[in-house]
Amino acid sequence: MSWTCEHVEQRLSEYLDRLLTPAERAEFAAHVQACPRCRPRVEHLGGVVSALHRLAPLEPPPRLVQRILEQTSGAEAARGWRRRLPGWLLPVFTPRFAMGAVTVMIAFLVLSQALGISWSQVSLADLHPSHLYRAADRRLNLLYARGVKFVNDLRVIQELQSRLQPATPPEGSEPQELPPANKQSEQPEQRRQNHADEILHHRMLLAYFGLTLQNGTGLPPGRIRP
Amino acid sequence: MRRHTRRIYNLCYRFTGNAHEAEDLTQEVFLRVYRTLGSYRAVHGGFTTWIASVTRNLLIDHYRRSRRDRLTDSLEEVLPVIEQKESSAPRPDQSAARGELSQQVQRALLQLSPELREAVVLRDLQGLDYKEIQEVLQVPEGTVKSRINRGRIELARLLEQMGVRPSPA
Numbered sequence: 186m187s188w189t190c191e192h193v194e195q196r197l198s199e200y201l202d203r204l205l206t207p208a209e210r211a212e213f214a215a216h217v218q219a220c221p222r223c224r225p226r227v228e229h230l231g232g233v234v235s236a237l238h239r240l241a242p243l244e245p246p247p248r249l250v251q252r253i254l255e256q257t258s259g260a261e262a263a264r265g266w267r268r269r270l271p272g273w274l275l276p277v278f279t280p281r282f283a284m285g286a287v288t289v290m291i292a293f294l295v296l297s298q299a300l301g302i303s304w305s306q307v308s309l310a311d312l313h314p315s316h317l318y319r320a321a322d323r324r325l326n327l328l329y330a331r332g333v334k335f336v337n338d339l340r341v342i343q344e345l346q347s348r349l350q351p352a353t354p355p356e357g358s359e360p361q362e363l364p365p366a367n368k369q370s371e372q373p374e375q376r377r378q379n380h381a382d383e384i385l386h387h388r389m390l391l392a393y394f395g396l397t398l399q400n401g402t403g404l405p406p407g408r409i410r411p
Numbered sequence: 412m413r414r415h416t417r418r419i420y421n422l423c424y425r426f427t428g429n430a431h432e433a434e435d436l437t438q439e440v441f442l443r444v445y446r447t448l449g450s451y452r453a454v455h456g457g458f459t460t461w462i463a464s465v466t467r468n469l470l471i472d473h474y475r476r477s478r479r480d481r482l483t484d485s486l487e488e489v490l491p492v493i494e495q496k497e498s499s500a501p502r503p504d505q506s507a508a509r510g511e512l513s514q515q516v517q518r519a520l521l522q523l524s525p526e527l528r529e530a531v532v533l534r535d536l537q538g539l540d541y542k543e544i545q546e547v548l549q550v551p552e553g554t555v556k557s558r559i560n561r562g563r564i565e566l567a568r569l570l571e572q573m574g575v576r577p578s579p580a
Contacts, residue, residue: 198560204541226567229576233567236577237535240513245420249434250413253441 188216193223200227201234300324349386416441418459418537419466425532426470428521436473440466463539464547467529474525512577519569527562534559 193216199205200213217223276282300321310316419440424433443465451461520528533539533547545555570577 194564195560198563199556201563202541229571230563230567232577233570234535234563236512237516237531238538240516240536241510242417242421242536243424243513245416245437246430246434249420249437250416252434253416253438254412256438256442257445 188212190216190220190223193217193220193227197227197230198234201231345390349389415459415462419462422463422466422532422537423470425517425520425536426525426528427473428517432473436466436469440469443469457543460539460543460546463533463537463543467533467547470529471525512575515570515573515575516566519566519573522569523562523565527558527565530555530558531562531566535563 193213196205196209196213200210205213217227300317311320416437420433420437423436423440424430427433427436440462444462447465451458520532523531529548530544533544534541539547541552541555541559544559545552548555548558550558
């Protein structure tokens with residue numbers, strides 16, 4: 186089989202790179218010798234390829250080598266002590282892990298405070314689940330009892346205040362305007378009365394909480410009357 | 412180190428045609444090689460071939476990235492920025508390439524498609540054989556032969572258009 190121009194063009198590089206078998210090479214050469222179209226093309230391509238091979242490599246700028254050395258040795262120094270660690274331990278030294286660890290520690294401290302654990306008196310036996318359960322249970326009960334007491338105290342104070350309120354005038358009655366002369370004469374008397382009432386209120390409150398005044402005029406809670 | 416730097420820099424420069432980009436890419440290749448040295452297995456081919464693979468992958472990433480940037484730029488019609496970029500980048504004939512032929516080859520290379528360009532650069536400027544190029548490009552042998560041949564023919568045609576007719580040695 187004699188080669189066509191298309192064959193030659195397809196195998197041109199293989200011919201130049203000496204990858205054709207001797208038989209193929211002979212066919213190739215025979216066609217090129219005889220073909221006025223292929224011959225100059227093969228010569229031109231041969232010239233181009235050998236010129237490419239002769240091209241001197243470009244010299245990289247000296248600063249490039251320096252930059253690469255700095256970069257790789259800098260990275261080496263930065264990783265220095267980490268490189269000696271096993272691979273699975275490397276993620277431990279990341280900001281994310283540190284943040285997580287700190288959060289867990291804070292949560293643990295808050296929880297231990299809520300459970301009433303004193304770290305100075307802690308012993309191994311305290312870590313037993315039953316002990317932890319009892320401590321938590323006691324803490325919760327105390328908290329509940331305090332809440333109940335607080336609500337009860339509020340109720341008592343409310344009761345006291347409602348009883349000590351001065352009697353409100355009956356609805357529908359108009360407040361009567363006193364004559365000016367009368368008003369002036371009654372003002373000091375009213376003020377004294379108010380002051381006495383105030384003292385009485387204070388004494389009653391103190392008496393309710395189990396306190397007695399020095400002069401012995403405190404009233405026991407059962408006898409509080411407005 | 413210096414020998415590999417030269418090889419990588421040449422590959423990057425011949426592919427991108429820009430000295431600044433070639434420098435940055437060479438640096439990036441070294442960092443990547445440094446970080447992935449543990450994954451290198453001698454059975455998969457020579458060290459030079461492996462480095463060429465790393466470089467080639469980076470070049471392809473870079474090519475895709477810069478092509479996307481060019482498309483975005485043209486869409487946004489930021490012509491002054493492009494002009495500024497081109498004028499600020501050192502021209503190959505000023506800093507890197509030495510000699511008239513080297514510049515002409517570079518201009519012609521940049522007109523080839525990336526597939527043909529990388530095949531010709533790896534074969535004729537980096538001196539890799541067909542088998543090594545097959546490993547670097549991860550394509551069948553027939554594709555490698557075809558790309559090298561088409562790339563060379565196209566390059567020869569472009570050089571002829573420029574009036575370059577190198578004589579065979």
